[in-house]
Amino acid sequence: MSGADYCPSTPEEIREMLAAIGAADLEELFSPIPEELRARSFDLPAGISEFEMLDRLKALAQQNGAPLxxxxxxxxxxHLIPAVVDHLAGRAEFYTAYTPYQPECSQGTLQALFEYQTAICRLTGMEAANASLYDGATALAEAALMALRATGRSRLVIDGGVSPFSREVIRTYLANLDVEIMEVVPRNGGIDREALLEALDDATAALLVQNPTFFGTVEELSDIAAAAHEKGALLVVSAYPISLGLVKSPGEMGADVVVGDGQSLGNAMSFGGPSFGFISARKKLIRNMPGRIVGETVDGQGRRGFVLTLQAREQHIKRHKATSNICSNQGLCALKGLIFLTSLGKEGFxxxxxxxxxxxxxxxxxxxxxxxxxxxxxxxxxxxxxxxxxxxxxxxxxxxxxxxxxxxxxxxxxxxxxxxxxxxxxxxxxxxxxxxxxxxxxxxxxxxxxx
Amino acid sequence: MQLIYEQSIDGRRGVRLPASDVPAALPLPAELLRKEAAGLPEVSELDTVRHFTNLSRRNFSVDTHFYPLGSCTMKYNVKATENGAALFNGEHPLLPLLPGGEPHAQGSLALLHGLATSLAEITGMAEVTTQPLAGAHGEMTGIMLIAAYHKAKGNKKRYVIVPDSSHGTNPASAAMVGYEIITIPTAPYGDMDLDAFRAAMNNEVAAVMMTCPNTLGLFNPHIKEICDIAHSFDALCYYDGANLNAIMGKVRPGDVGFDVIHLNLHKTFGTPHGGGGPGSGPVGVKEALVPFLPLPRIVKNDSGFILETTNPASIGRTANFFGNFGVMVKAYAYILLLGREGLIRVSEQAVLNANYIMARLKGHYDLPYDFTCMHECVFSASRQVKQGVHALDIAKYLIDQGYHPPTVYFPLIVKDAIMIEPTETESKATMDLFIQVMIQAAELAESDPGAFAALPATMPVSRLDETRAARSQQVCFAGC
Known part of the structure; x- marks a missing residue:
């Protein structure tokens, strides 16, 4: 027989199981499916061995041509990726586990995510971070939604220095919601401060900027933060994490929410994914955060441990009233981010x-x-x-x-x-x-x- | 275990970077500079290796433990697919978007197109987008496509219908697209109450979101009727593909009448769950919704694969690039490995294994919906609750016995639910041992219900104070 299916049962075991169930054959188990609903087609090639599969993928990879x-x-x-990143994140105990719903047998993932959240807070100058979002663009869209919730307002101002890809994602996310989006046109490849400040008003939930901008300029944002706060709006900054090794953190500049794409922290480019989105914020905004959050606590004997916390924000409990629909995030990519930052360390970064x-x-x-x-x-x-x-x-x-x-x-x-x-x-x-x-x-x- | 920050020693260095081969630049202006380097750990490379290796040993995982977490399809993740994904690590996603760049990404685009074509055949859909980054992201994308369809037709729609057994992501995703939710109760036969559904249906309903088999593991024999009723109001039918592992080659949602579907590649198509992700949530649609698919869209023409980047009807970009590509390489590899017969056998064995566990445990736990199940079965600990032993207690007992617990307390409509999904990759021997331990737990609940409170006793920590975590909100290490 060609191909593999990774199903271990022998014909004898299948007979034994069917007998225990009281079914005559496998087909009987599908009897709840009415005949008229059965698949009309299932036209796929026959399976192959892993060796043939890898040859097929190598041929595809070669079609991409020589590296540029x-x-x-x-x-x-x-960016460079130290060898330890893939070796350690590749540990099967991390790789083949899932969301740590059962904390006692998931302390590895939970502690790592707590350490990750700490690293993100320290890089961005914030007080609270979640356990990751999908990517930088969706993280910015989630931050916009978070600001709308936190302020109860329905207007956003987006600076022209925000990546056009991220701006498109935000427009897609908000297309069906009653939100006014004001996009400020970039001037000379930098932030147009005057236009940006003029666009702010008392109905504005948040001002979204990227630093460094899509055009590369690094901006001081303290005056913009102050102006936003004066209007009761939040300042959301999308940051490129590697730049935070040198550049003043968004927190120091007065940002309320910081997001970004974590690909550059130890994740291969892999034609655009998987990477991870990070989000961090002032602590007072934590209940409006989307996604999983890991918190520290103790067990009955006073030993430190970690759990998923503030779950009452989340879809599996709150359903349509949740802060976001996100369930699976990019946990393994965030772990790579943490290992990357740890292996380089304070000075190396x-x-x-x-x-x-x-x-x-x-x-x-x-x-x-x-x-x-x-x-x-x-x-x-x-x-x-x-x-x-x-x-x-x-x-x-x-x-x-x-x-x-x-x-x-x-x-x-x-x-x-x-x-x-x-x-x-x-x-x-x-x-x-x-x-x-x-x-x-x-x-x-x-x-x-x-x- | 110490945090990595607690192991930090000032001045200790880890991985070294290459020396610079260019002159040092003038520093950034002072007002742009960080006052102090970010407080990352200062540890040696061995410290890093030992720390994360030891952390990993504090996890249960598919490779180390039976992990029958219902609704999550924790099957074996084929190692060879990892080797396949690594072949594409150096590909930059902007390349095909650059002028003259498409020839430099033909292999990657061909792979995405090949995967999308296979998924369309598996589900009976016209076209598949691979952009959504996880199942819930796919749901949101799917509902946006439905909203775009109604908008283009001038339909005024307000509501999305979900059964009360649905995944929480369904109503949450619909709400993110601005819809109000109508929740339909589950009938005693274990599926959405058909009469209640008929009564709730009206012209303002945009979509009905169904999971089939549902979260009770039951196949709804009325799904075609539900689709027909919905369509008669020009509402579209959304299929949550989280449970597709049960029906490959048996049923195609597109054939039944579903208009939109999302798949979870990390479930059905065997890609690793990574401690919470990355997932991947491709979305398939019928012909009528193709014009609204996200951009950039991969199109095949005579010379190869090109990207369609503008289309006024499209909902636009839902994520940065083409989705979680690395995950998709693994899913594509998985489909190549298994092929037509392999995928059919996956569903048959997944359903066999779930029914076997159900049959063997039926006498020991309450089974509120006692019908032939598909890929998972849902018990209730209600019998044990009478002794003061809850689903959570049984979960903790299992941990001590070396089993990752099933999903507990979901679906919400079953009291003290225990949702078991063994998947097709587990052997009878493994399941027999698990069944034995489940029976022992039921016996212990009768003989010594008080024994559960101290469990688990073999882990690095015992039960953790979740209230304290929620109150103190320590989500970031404050020391060092």
């Missing part, structure tokens, strides 16, 4: 952020030295920046792609005024040689236009 040198980010980043910025600054200097290439915004940046090219960035990227370089994300599809703009991402994985090669390729490309 990546100068793209846009929410997903090519700071060095990682520094390395990202140094590489990006080197690239920025070299790329802007090319004739006709300039920065859209001369504000401070972390590991991404936006260039203005003397021609369509779309064309340039397409031509460099043929040379094995993903040179950046051209903005024409996202911001109509920015057809000539390119967001370039430089992580610690890009070597000086690769950066120099990008500069050479871009210079050649732009020069050959001129002739």
């Amino acid at each position: 040198t990546l100068f793209i980010g846009g929410g997903y980043y090519d 700071r060095e990682l952020a520094l390395l990202n910025r140094d590489k990006a600054e080197y690239a920025k200097e070299n790329l802007t030295a090319i004739d006709g290439v300039s920065l859209v915004n001369d504000g401070a940046t972390f590991n991404e920046f936006t260039l203005r090219l003397p021609k369509s960035a779309t064309e340039v990227v397409e031509r460099l792609m043929a040379q094995g370089i993903a040179a950046g994300l051209p903005l024409g599809n996202y911001e109509p005024e920015m057809e000539e703009c390119l967001v370039v991402t430089v992580t610690e994985k890009r070597s000086k040689v690769e950066i120099d090669r990008l500069a050479d390729a871009l210079r050649n490309e732009l020069e050959c236009i001129r002739f």
Whole structure:
């Protein structure tokens, strides 16, 4: 027989079980299904062995072609992953367990998630975090819903520096709800403070900003936080976690809720998932948080232990009145995030952020030295920046792609005024040689236009 | 066990990074700089390894224990699928969205398209989107598609109907899309009360959400009638695919009349549950709903696979990229491995195993809905409750005996519910031992009901004070 089914029962055992049930055959067990409801088709190929399956997948992976040198980010980043991350998160006791409903036999997962929540609070400068959400974009949408609940208001202001992908997800999430969304247009690839402050009013539940912005600028947000608070609105910040090794935390800047995508913390890019979304907040907002939360407590003998807590917010108890519908989250990816942060440690994580910025600054200097290439915004940046090219960035990227370089994300599809703009991402994985090669390729490309 | 933060020693270092090959940049302006590095642990690599290895040993898991957690389908996770997923780790999701980028992602797009095509055939749907990141996310996406359908037709709809036995995510997902919920009670025959449903149906109902087999493990023989009634009011029928493991090759929700379905790849298609996720919740729809599917949508043409990124009718993006791709590689690998006959056998053996446990335990525990079950059976501890022993006590007894407990207290409509889903990958020998232990628990409830209070006694902690956790709200370590 070809294929596997991982069903261990022998024909003899099947007969014994049927006898215990009092059924003549397997088909009798399906007798509750009326004949007219039976499947009309089930047209799938025959099964194969694991060796043939892997050959099939290798062939598919090869169809993706040779790896490119990546100068793209846009929410997903090519970072180093220490070996311990996959070795430890790959422990079957973590990998093949589920949501820790029974705390006594799930202390491993529960303590790890408590440590994860602590790490997220410390990175973001917040007081409470949950055990993860799906990804950065949905986390921002959940934060928006959380702010709407917490304030009882129905208006959101979204800064233009928020990733267009995240903005789209928020629009999708809120399309059927009675919520007014005011999107502020980005100006020169940074936050338009004036427009943002003007958009705030007394009906605004929250102001949503991204830092660093989609264009790469790192912004000080204290004045924006103060202005939001003055109107009774919350400041929600979407942060890129690696930047928090250097940049002042959103908490220090006055944010009320912080979210982000945890992919860069020890999760492979894997064509977009799985990663995890994180969310943290001021403690007074904890009852409005979505998702699972792990809390510390003690057992009957006073020993410390961890449980899922504040479950009365959740769908399995509150049903349609729950703070969110989320059930499964991205627990294993959050665990990878924790192991990543632990293995680098306090100083290592700071060095990682520094390395990202140094590489990006080197690239920025070299790329802007090319004739006709300039920065859209001369504000401070972390590991991404936006260039203005003397021609369509779309064309340039397409031509460099043929040379094995993903040179950046051209903005024409996202911001109509920015057809000539390119967001370039430089992580610690890009070597000086690769950066120099990008500069050479871009210079050649732009020069050959001129002739 | 100490927290990793409690093991931290100032100045201790873990993994080292490569030396920089570029000049150091000028620092960020002072007003943008962190005053102090974030308080991450300072431990050695061995400290990290030992800590997390020891933590892992404080877990029950499928690979170490029988884990009959009802409604969660904790089947064996095939190891070879992990090797398959790793082949795609370096793929950046933006590549096919870049100009000239689609050729650099043909394999990944082909895989997603292949998986979606297989899932459409398995469920009898026209097209499947792989974007939703978990089952509940799929539900929300599905209800958004239904809302878009009604909006396009100019239908004024307000309500979504769910049976009281539904997963909590069903009403929660519908509420997130702005619908009001009508809950229909369960009839003594174990399915949604058909008369109550008929009475509740009206022109303002947008959708009926059904789980079939339902959370009692029962197949509802009236589902076609329910779909027909709903359709006569131009309401759509939503199929919660959480329990698809029971019916592969036997029933296709699309054939019955369902318009939208979500699947939980981490349940039926054998991908690991990861201590709470990642899951993956692809959504299948009938032809009439295809125009509303999320973007980007993968389309096959003569030259290969391309991405459709604009379509005014679409509900838009529901997540960052293409879904939990790594999970989908494993599910695709699983379908390749098992093939047509394997998947059918999965459902047959899952149903056989559940009925076997039901038959063997029937004399020892109350079975409020005593019918042939599908992939899971639901007992009530009501007989034991008379002795003061609750479902939770029995769960704790099982932990001490080396079994992950079944789901308890769900579905809510069964008093002290014990919901057992063995899955097809467990052997008769394993189930026989489990049955023996369940019988011993029932006997102990009669002979010494007081014995349960101290259980579990073999774990690193005994029963934990949940009230204290909720009151103190210690969700982040304050020390060190």
